[in-house]
Amino acid sequence: MGTMTLETRLEKRIARKRGDVFLRADFEDLGGYDQVGRGLRKLIEKGQLIKIGYGVYARAVKSPISGRPVPPKGLATLTEAVVRLGYKTMPTRLEQDYSAGKTTQVPTGRVVAVQGR
Secondary structure (H helix, E strand, C coil): CCCCCHHHHHHHHHHHCCCCEEEHHHHHHHCCHHHHHHHHHHHHHCCCEEEEECCEEEECEECCCCCCEECCCCHHHHHHHHHHCCCCEECCHHHHHHHCCCCCCCCCCCCCEECCC
């Protein structure tokens, strides 16, 4: 077997890795900055990854509605990204009020509260 391309090595690393969020730094041992960037771009074009921020990528699944790549767990994927970046998440004020019985309005779950921001 010949040497694997960087794209193949990226695919294998992503398949082995737990979680759905990846930082560019997770792949820095595979090649140079620009080379890894090109490999990640190819995976985005193939629909295997989506870019959700600067240096932040998520595993992608095909949307049953649009057919386009989307995060596998929706907002939970973005929450995972915030945690991977070193921030703590917490329930939003509305989620806290609903849990405490102060309101009957059900939170939509479309907001991620970040502690200390």
